[in-house]
Amino acid sequence: MDRIIVDQITKTYATGKGKKRVETPALRGISFACAEGEIFGLIGPDGAGKTSLFRILTTLILPDSGQASMDGLDIVRDYAKIRKRVGYMPGRFSLYQDLTVEENMNLFASIFHTTVRENYHLVKEIYQQIEPFKHRRAGQLSGGMKQKLALSCALIHQPRILLLDEPTTGVDAVSRKEFWDMLDRLKAQGLTILVSTPYMDEAARCDKVGLIQEGSLFSVDTPQGICDEFTTPLWAAASDEMYPLLKDLRRSPEVKTAFAFGDSHHVTLANPTPASEHQLQEWLRQCGHTGITWKRIDPTIEDRFMAFTTESHV
Amino acid sequence: MSDYAIEARELTKKFGAFTAVDNISFDVSKGEIFGFLGANGAGKTTAMRMLIALSFPTSGSAKVAGFDLLKQPEQIKRNIGYMSQRFSLYQDLTVRENIRFYGGIYGLSDQELASRTAELLQRLGLESESGQLVGSLPLGWKQKLAFSVAILHRPRIVFLDEPTGGVDPVTRRAFWEMIYEAAASGITVFVTTHYMDEAEYCDRVSIMVDGRIDALDTPANLKKIYDAGSMDEVFLQLARKATRTDG
Numbered sequence: 205m206d207r208i209i210v211d212q213i214t215k216t217y218a219t220g221k222g223k224k225r226v227e228t229p230a231l232r233g234i235s236f237a238c239a240e241g242e243i244f245g246l247i248g249p250d251g252a253g254k255t256s257l258f259r260i261l262t263t264l265i266l267p268d269s270g271q272a273s274m275d276g277l278d279i280v281r282d283y284a285k286i287r288k289r290v291g292y293m294p295g296r297f298s299l300y301q302d303l304t305v306e307e308n309m310n311l312f313a314s315i316f317h318t319t320v321r322e323n324y325h326l327v328k329e330i331y332q333q334i335e336p337f338k339h340r341r342a343g344q345l346s347g348g349m350k351q352k353l354a355l356s357c358a359l360i361h362q363p364r365i366l367l368l369d370e371p372t373t374g375v376d377a378v379s380r381k382e383f384w385d386m387l388d389r390l391k392a393q394g395l396t397i398l399v400s401t402p403y404m405d406e407a408a409r410c411d412k413v414g415l416i417q418e419g420s421l422f423s424v425d426t427p428q429g430i431c432d433e434f435t436t437p438l439w440a441a442a443s444d445e446m447y448p449l450l451k452d453l454r455r456s457p458e459v460k461t462a463f464a465f466g467d468s469h470h471v472t473l474a475n476p477t478p479a480s481e482h483q484l485q486e487w488l489r490q491c492g493h494t495g496i497t498w499k500r501i502d503p504t505i506e507d508r509f510m511a512f513t514t515e516s517h518v
Numbered sequence: 519m520s521d522y523a524i525e526a527r528e529l530t531k532k533f534g535a536f537t538a539v540d541n542i543s544f545d546v547s548k549g550e551i552f553g554f555l556g557a558n559g560a561g562k563t564t565a566m567r568m569l570i571a572l573s574f575p576t577s578g579s580a581k582v583a584g585f586d587l588l589k590q591p592e593q594i595k596r597n598i599g600y601m602s603q604r605f606s607l608y609q610d611l612t613v614r615e616n617i618r619f620y621g622g623i624y625g626l627s628d629q630e631l632a633s634r635t636a637e638l639l640q641r642l643g644l645e646s647e648s649g650q651l652v653g654s655l656p657l658g659w660k661q662k663l664a665f666s667v668a669i670l671h672r673p674r675i676v677f678l679d680e681p682t683g684g685v686d687p688v689t690r691r692a693f694w695e696m697i698y699e700a701a702a703s704g705i706t707v708f709v710t711t712h713y714m715d716e717a718e719y720c721d722r723v724s725i726m727v728d729g730r731i732d733a734l735d736t737p738a739n740l741k742k743i744y745d746a747g748s749m750d751e752v753f754l755q756l757a758r759k760a761t762r763t764d765g
Contacts, residue, residue, distance in 0.1 A: 228658075238548045240748060248686070248688075249656075249657070249658065249685065249686025249689065250656060250657035250658065250684060250685065250686065251656045251657065252686075346558055347558050348558045348559065365737060370684060373683055373684040374603070374684070374712065374713065375558060375679060376556070376557040376558045376712050376754050376757065377557075377712060377714055377750060377757070378557050378753075378754060378757045378758060379557065379558055380712075381754075396712045402684045402686060403713075404687060408603065440582050444720075445697045445747045462693055463688075464691055464694065464719065466714070466715035466716075466718040466748065466749070467737070467748070467749075488681075509687055510687050510688055512688075513686065513688050514688060
């Protein structure tokens with residue numbers, strides 16, 4: 205059964221009054237479902253509507269229209285019950301900075317009428333890593349430790365669904381991998397996890413991915429399925445001078461798009477034929493580039509995302 | 519004058535018994551894009567705070583923008599730009615007010631301020647938003663604006679602390695193009711990031727582990743030395759050697 209069902213959710217914020225009233229749509233009819241023991245990744249930039257959706261699903265704000273259920277419970281009618289079953293880690297560190305690690309844990313446990321001792325087994329693996337600092341105030345913790353404390357607090361009441369709003373933003377590559385390993389283990393225990401992230405490489409670690417932009421989900425599929433939606437042939441180009449190469453690629457009429465991707469530039473052609481490829485490489489040589497490499501590659505989720513966001517702005 | 523924008527010599531910072539930055543020495547050339555990497559807690563922010571003269575080293579010395587860190591900290595501050603990890607503009611001031619405020623702090627004349635404000639707004643395409651509160655702008659725009667403001671006084675070096683965290687992939691790339699432009703105009707760029715693809719965009723990269731600089735070279739050489747296919751692999755190999763807890 206689907207643990208999270210979101211059906212045509214809309215939300216618009218209004219500011220000002222009378223003639224000065226401005227309406228800003230945050231969610232324009234979002235629908236998706238997430239099964240038990242599944243990690244659903246919501247991928248999109250700041251302002252795409254991710255946090256609004258999290259606040260609706262955690263029953264903190266009401267949608268304007270549409271329906272959603274969490275663990276079979278309606279987000280409007282059954283809001284009080286949902287709060288007991290959902291663990292939420294907001295994007296901004298929201299624990300009490302002037303309470304210690306241990307005091308924060310005890311507070312969140314007692315809010316849900318339980319104790320840290322009773323549910324220690326649920327958080328043990330994560331909490332043990334910060335337990336040596338349990339007398340330190342939360343405000344004095346490093347970013348990685350704050351993140352572990354916030355996750356421990358979100359898990360202490362044994363939720364069935366975990367909602368994580370950009371848990372890895374600003375976290376280093378090693379800690380990000382460790383965090384996702386933790387999510388895999390929580391998933392194995394049957395937790396359903398809805399997680400948002402701006403890091404496209406993390407999408408590959410989700411069972412299903414939804415790409416969100418300006419309040420609309422434009423693609424929902426498995427990570428592989430999303431990559432497969434990118435049907436235009438894609439090449440990786442490199443030369444000894446990468447930034448001039450990017451500018452020269454964009455100046456060529458053969459090129460449709462060119463974006464920097466680490467050690468190469470990903471390129472699509474306006475008219476992908478061998479003749480066009482040849483012409484482009486000739487142009488790059490004329491521009492004075494040396495050490496040119498050019499090869500066909502498989503698209504990544506980031507390619508798919510950027511193709512969508514750039515097309516939608518044309 | 520020397521060819522280096524930064525010359526750090528045995529810089530060390532101790533907090534009680536804890537050595538946050540442990541005897542680091544390195545040079546950054548003028549106009550270079552220098553990537554300053556490390557895991558959370560490796561000592562990056564502490565090292566950067568010393569280089570921008572906000573924190574006094576326990577021992578060691580450095581020259582930044584040609585000035586002595588120990589003797590001329592105020593000159594250093596005037597000749598660098600800094601964009602902090604947490605958004606550094608005032609959310610409840612408008613775009614134009616923020617520019618005016620920072621330009622004023624760096625001592626720009628009214629005339630310079632007027633022409634640079636106009637140029638900045640035009641370059642970012644923010645002319646019609648200049649009266650809007652910065653808090654109401656999308657993150658991508660805020661980051662671009664914060665960078666432009668950080669180099670408004672044409673500093674010799676700009677320090678960027680995780681400038682692209684949480685930004686969408688298109689804006690992230692647009693931001694790096696601004697970095698390239700700044701470097702091309704002669705500004706030295708000292709940047710930290712958690713995106714390993716961005717490490718590839720740097721001329722040279724250093725990787726801090728447990729307060730020390732364990733590797734420093736071009737991305738291509740680092741990949742060769744560590745027999746790695748990507749900077750991500752290089753970073754993981756080095757950062758996993760860390761013994762100190764993420765404090």
